[in-house]
Amino acid sequence: MKSKLLMIPISCLGMLIIFSAVSFGQVQTAGKASGRKPNIIYIMADDLGYGDIGFNGQMKIKTPNVDKMAKEGIIFNQHYSGTAVCGPSRAALMTGVNTAHGHIRELSAWTASGKPIDLLDEEVTVAEELKRAGYKTGIIGKWGLEEGAGTGAPNVQGYDYFYGYKTHMEAHHFYPEYIWKNGEKIVLDKNVTAEKKGTYSNDDFTTKAIGFIKENKTKPFFLYLPYTVPHNEITVPEDSKKPYQNLGWATRPMTPGHYYHDPEGNTAYAGMVARLDRYVGEILKTLKEQGLDNNTLVIFTSDNGPGYDNGFFNSNGPFRGKKLTLYEGGIRMPFAARWPGKVKPGTTTEHPSAFWDFLPTACEIAGIKPSKKIDGISYLPTLLGNKLKQPAHDFLYWEINETQGPIQAVRMGKWKGILAYNKPFELYDLTADLAETTNVADKNQDIAKKIKDTMIFTRTENSEFPLTKRNSNYGKTPD
Template sequence: MGITLLSCLGVLPLFGFAHANPTIDSLIKKRKSLPNIIFIMADDLGYGDIGFNGQQKIKTPHIDQLAQEGMVMTQHYAGSSVCAPSRASLMTGVNVAHAHVRELSAWTASGKAIDLAAEDVTVAQELKRVGYSTGIIGKWGLEEGAGTGNVLDHGFDYFYGYKTHTEAHHYYPEYIWKNREKLQLPDNESASKKGEYSNDAFTREALAFIQKNSKKPFFLYLPYTIPHNELTVPDESKAPYENLGWPKKPMDVSGHYHHDPEGNTTYAGMISRLDSYIGQLMQELKTQGIDDNTLVIFTSDNGPGSDKGIFNSTGGLRGRKLTLYEGGIREPFAARWPNKIKPGSTSDQPAAFWDLLPTLCDIAGIKPSVKTDGISYLPTLLNQVKNQKKHDLLYWEINESQGPIQAIRLGDWKGINAYQKPFELYNLKVDPKESKNLALSNPGVVAKIKQMMISYRTENPEFPLTKRTPNYGNDGSNPETIKSK
């Protein structure tokens, strides 16, 4: 990449002529006025797991306050209903119809690991064009071993956390990554829950990042791993939820995790601990005197994967993680930006993860350097709804053990094409819980959406619409092409 005027911004003053050029003057002035941006993302947190979306059992006062002091978007969607493709979409502004990463590495056709591609441009790279310091603390999940996904090669100045999604499955890890260094944590022991809880460490690092960068514009991406499996949390976070008469049993979990024995109190405690982190972060912004110039966004990467009823984690929406019903992809979303976003405001404007990159570029006063599938929702945040562009459609796909599924939202219509199942069509305006399939009575809409599922999507040899078995070290087997219905 060639050296640009903006990339030289920090060097020019040393030569004594920075202010001789009005263009440089305006760039310096603009840089000083840029807001800080903190994007906080939970992991497997459901639409209904947060108080501002109706949660009754789990207490989230700090997140609720963030929402009260800003805007709640009620129809904000993840990039996918599973980890890696959702995060890739968030970072690149490209949805899974066109993305390099469309599934976890276990589901590639070749059996090879899949990383963010070298040519993928992230929101961090875009913001660095105008002088932002950039950091990610938490779960990256886009470097699985292909050699192209290192976070420091994709626009981030600082990294502390997990590279891969499987590393992030344990809360007392025996090592953590700091930039390119693998830090051993000899006091930690995953199985016995000894040492420092990883998300506590992420918060400590995030506070330090804010302190270090408080005098210049920064972008902090903070992808926590709560409340993803494994279900474990320090005892003090469970204490408020003990002896409440909840069922004392493990939650719906499996795999290589070291779960705490009582899943319900643990799940609630994890979310409340996450809430406490948000409280610490918001207080630090005030302490540093940068609260008024910081945009804070809170959301989740996909639907819930553990709760099956006691907490109503989906907020009554159908489906969960790994499905393309609303419960799998519609996420809690709150944004706070003092003197910019009206406190207590709500928007039902549909938006998605791939809108973040153009939105933050819009805030920074630049255009994306690459083509994206996204639309800036800055007009919505600023209550300038007349200026808000709208999507022609929203697209998702997922292909794990259940076979390939595609979904398109077209206005209020949503079509779902699942492997060897009848086509489903719902009107989300009147039926957000997707309870009444209207496909048979609306053949024209069905035909239109089916055609879009073919024409809108670009082929990716690693992610064909075939039924596959997971690789887990082999090359997969017995693909079976999705059947048209």
């Protein structure tokens, strides 16, 4: 695995070492009542925007369960995805390594060789780490990190149980004719993909997730629950659309093609987000019924910025950009965490964090250290309300390279630098210009140079993902 530990000031390293004992002691004390380590459930939406959720200002779509979860826990206002598209973003989450160093930096459609790319055997996932600490591990939903190279299967990457889509292309349809259970291909005889008949896959994922929780209620478990709503295709069962019909909304006709969209997009999209919210409610209800509520950390977020919205829902909130861009709208995510008795209800934080911070956070909760060098820093101090004990990143890095050519971005304190293919360097002061409307690079040449230099020195080369403009290996296959 090509990885490089972020440069952290000595003072922060000392703080981290001191806090490791303090925070883990608090977690141990909090878990004594149950006599076991805390459970961890990580719920991830697919292409859900920062502004699609009520707690971030959504006005049209109702998300009462996620909003209640956020009210009972903590909201991270500055949490970032791995990048602005699914595969590499999920890889960063799983490995604690960002796209400056990761093996997977883009979807397989964009490899230089044209070959598929999977997680490698030598990469260590959060599931593998937690298994060392005695956790039962499961993933239910969209994996997207086993594209055909032969090394990325969830069951060889630390997961005891897998039910869902292996590849991102399979996950494009909500009524699949087959699904994967561990290494077995399960044919779904009653599903007709093009006619959208049978079982809506994400309903099935929720049922399986509830079963996983019940089956493992006597042991510590980690459940990774990456749903595929509200990613294209834009379709949802009728009962979820009904509350949004006859409201006088503008309509958005949808044309079926690769995706078998419903005829009208806006009510379908709202229904998809509302159905996701219902799933969250069902998971939280199950935890209470099984007596696991107080010993389970539940995180809710999304993999990258919105792909559907054209402004009607204000899915990217106050930010510029969406999926496939490195403006804030493409990478700043809704994020809420709930852990009764440990996370103080009704709190918010401005601590900048990212997907690669989850692995060290989970490790610290489990009482272990990451087994390889990573880019992440645990945000457990912030979860537990110890703001002054929270180490900070010197900078955060992202890259993406699809149709528009390579783009790099670095956030360094209040500054955000973006270097896009054949375009002038962009610099934004996020404290004064959250929407990234005014490029101030010419007026701040020293910080612009520092960020450009950081883009160079932090990045390790990857032969499959050079910073050159390329065509998709799949032609015009959708992301």
